[in-house]
Amino acid sequence: SFTAFVRDFRDAVITIALPFIASPLIFVDEPNEVKFKCLYVVVVMSLYWVFEVLPLAITALVPMVLFPCLGIMKSEAVAKTYLPDTGFLFIGGLMVAVAVEKSNLHTRVALLVLSLVGSDPRFIMLGFMGVTAFLSMWISNTATAALMVPIVQSVISELVSNQRSGELIERQHLASRRRSIEGRRLSMTRDPASVIDQQTARSDAGQTLLPESESRRHLMEHEEKMAQLCSPSIVRLEKAVEEAENHLIPFPAQGENHHVMTRITYTETQKQTENMTLKDMVKYFNPRELLMAKGFLISVCYAANIGGSATITGTASNLVLIGQLEKIFPGVDTGINFVSWIIFATPMAFVCLVLTWFTLCFLFLRNAPKGSATVSMKLKDKYRRLPKVSFAEKAVSACFGLLLCLWIFRDPKVVPGFGEYFKRGYVTDATSAVFIVIILFVLPEKCPDFKHMGSKKGKVTKGLLDWATIQESFPWSVVLLLGGGFALAAGVKESELSQTIGDLLSSLGGLDKFVAVIICTIITIGLTNVCSNTVVASIFTPIVAELARSLSINPLLFMLPVTVASSFAFLLPVATPPNAIVFGAGVVDVKDMAFAGFFVSIWCAVCNLVNMWLIATPWFHLDTFPEWANYNELLAGNATNFLINVLSDNETMTILTKN
Numbered sequence: 001s002f003t004a005f006v007r008d009f010r011d012a013v014i015t016i017a018l019p020f021i022a023s024p025l026i027f028v029d030e031p032n033e034v035k036f037k038c039l040y041v042v043v044v045m046s047l048y049w050v051f052e053v054l055p056l057a058i059t060a061l062v063p064m065v066l067f068p069c070l071g072i073m074k075s076e077a078v079a080k081t082y083l084p085d086t087g088f089l090f091i092g093g094l095m096v097a098v099a100v101e102k103s104n105l106h107t108r109v110a111l112l113v114l115s116l117v118g119s120d121p122r123f124i125m126l127g128f129m130g131v132t133a134f135l136s137m138w139i140s141n142t143a144t145a146a147l148m149v150p151i152v153q154s155v156i157s158e159l160v161s162n163q164r165s166g167e168l169i170e171r172q173h174l175a176s177r178r179r180s181i182e183g184r185r186l187s188m189t190r191d192p193a194s195v196i197d198q199q200t201a202r203s204d205a206g207q208t209l210l211p212e213s214e215s216r217r218h219l220m221e222h223e224e225k226m227a228q229l230c231s232p233s234i235v236r237l238e239k240a241v242e243e244a245e246n247h248l249i250p251f252p253a254q255g256e257n258h259h260v261m262t263r264i265t266y267t268e269t270q271k272q273t274e275n276m277t278l279k280d281m282v283k284y285f286n287p288r289e290l291l292m293a294k295g296f297l298i299s300v301c302y303a304a305n306i307g308g309s310a311t312i313t314g315t316a317s318n319l320v321l322i323g324q325l326e327k328i329f330p331g332v333d334t335g336i337n338f339v340s341w342i343i344f345a346t347p348m349a350f351v352c353l354v355l356t357w358f359t360l361c362f363l364f365l366r367n368a369p370k371g372s373a374t375v376s377m378k379l380k381d382k383y384r385r386l387p388k389v390s391f392a393e394k395a396v397s398a399c400f401g402l403l404l405c406l407w408i409f410r411d412p413k414v415v416p417g418f419g420e421y422f423k424r425g426y427v428t429d430a431t432s433a434v435f436i437v438i439i440l441f442v443l444p445e446k447c448p449d450f451k452h453m454g455s456k457k458g459k460v461t462k463g464l465l466d467w468a469t470i471q472e473s474f475p476w477s478v479v480l481l482l483g484g485g486f487a488l489a490a491g492v493k494e495s496e497l498s499q500t501i502g503d504l505l506s507s508l509g510g511l512d513k514f515v516a517v518i519i520c521t522i523i524t525i526g527l528t529n530v531c532s533n534t535v536v537a538s539i540f541t542p543i544v545a546e547l548a549r550s551l552s553i554n555p556l557l558f559m560l561p562v563t564v565a566s567s568f569a570f571l572l573p574v575a576t577p578p579n580a581i582v583f584g585a586g587v588v589d590v591k592d593m594a595f596a597g598f599f600v601s602i603w604c605a606v607c608n609l610v611n612m613w614l615i616a617t618p619w620f621h622l623d624t625f626p627e628w629a630n631y632n633e634l635l636a637g638n639a640t641n642f643l644i645n646v647l648s649d650n651e652t653m654t655i656l657t658k659n
Helices: 002-008 010-021 023-027 034-052 062-069 075-080 085-103 105-117 121-138 141-188 193-204 210-230 232-246 266-273 278-284 286-310 316-330 338-364 371-386 391-409 427-442 466-475 476-496 497-510 515-530 531-552 556-563 575-583 591-619 639-658
Strands: 249-251 259-262
Touching: 002 010, 010 023, 010 034, 023 193, 034 062, 034 476, 034 497, 034 531, 062 476, 075 476, 085 105, 085 121, 085 316, 085 391, 085 427, 085 466, 085 476, 085 639, 105 371, 105 391, 121 141, 121 286, 121 338, 141 286, 141 515, 141 575, 259 278, 286 338, 286 575, 286 591, 316 476, 316 531, 316 556, 338 391, 338 591, 391 427, 476 497, 497 575, 515 531, 515 556, 515 591, 531 556, 556 591, 575 591
Parallel strands: none
Antiparallel strands: 249 259
């Protein structure tokens, strides 16, 4: 049937149908029809991204086909937009991340932090979030989530196994105590008069008869002991024993196709579950353990999204902002660089992370199992069992630290940076990133043995990075996606579509600028949950920049919150790659992520807006309209017309003077 055909060939049907459905935009008869053609490309690409009918990276190549065919931009001009300076910065950061992963440095850092935070689930979650956010500041969110999820899965398995092992031991201890109590109770539930009979028997046997006062004292002691055995604490103990005995742990029986309820030792549990994935193990989790596992995994993707917003290189949407500023306001210093961004965004990211931790603890860890010393020792033991720090780990750490220093001290603002020793504007953060990548390819993976140079033992090994590893691990699709965003934004600007949309949004000019920023932030957060944050930032940053210019407001006042808000995608698994990676573990449901993400989105949006007024406004002077905001008309497309007008005026003045 037709319905079955559409269902089976959904992606192909949408891919073919969407261009035809949106085609009326191509034939709009207006003086500046090119902007409607560009709108056609934006609509088609956006819907392709939303429905994911094609890989995101392939959709990003659509401008390379449609822009030249529709007369929006020349093919050569479109191609140049795909890999600007910002693109090389992103490539360099991703290659450094691959080197970190190859050397296994990330595992050492993660286990070190987790071994320090203890075994309480709340602090373990905080440790996960802290490590994830920190790594996400320097490497891509996707790489960070991919690195952390296996560690989280391992810790969840260890945590549940050790807690159940402790429960079994505690259950045996409680059962032993109850048997002891029952024995004492049976020995003392005889008739009190038997005490007198015992005394009489002792007298008949020649033993000394206790006086009446002694008999009464024994009776009083008997009554006190009976009262103790019936005290609330003992009753609670008996209830605890009963609950413990009823709290059976379901595990698959070996050699059976059905589940049995059985008590097993921790060793047996390990043997049965050591080859099971977390997705399989959660089938045997009780509700509180399952809730804890969901909370741990969700905390990783949320922390990756938040941590990525703290540095320029942390996420692609931040790099989109830098690229857009260079295109919209070329050749000017907007004040946005590596150091200034850290000062602006890191405090906000820290507050967002803490609020997210509180929220997830309340939603997922209210009834979580308590921590135990066993779990803490397991984590410490895992860290101790790591091999000795290798030469590769030391070398990658040194290169990573050098890269941070180069990024920080190129233009630290507070003191002259090393960028002052080169031609102004020639050396950028991309220069430093590519320089470190080259060093990673040069330095050997193992320490050279100079004593045996020339022999097989002294042979120099391959580098810290090699091309085979790059081919296997490097996410080229993300680079194409970033380039597609740049190309789309360039077409929007070239066709003057951004100016038209900015004029339509100029109705916000009647509102207070704070309210306008709130509206832009809410729209961005809504869209970034159904589209890539790179795409949202690529489309919205030039639009809000044009809106701000038309209202004589500092463009950064709109561009900064929109860029940061594009990272706050917490509601759906398709919103960001970290969300998708966590969802792919098979433990978290969409409703779990959406419910938690709703509250986290609110807190992060509020923090973003408060940060704009408390830190960003004084730091970037957002309360004034900068001179560089007017430079783009002169330095960009209208420069030729400006010079022609100037020359014409000069010639006219010369003729008038001669006459």
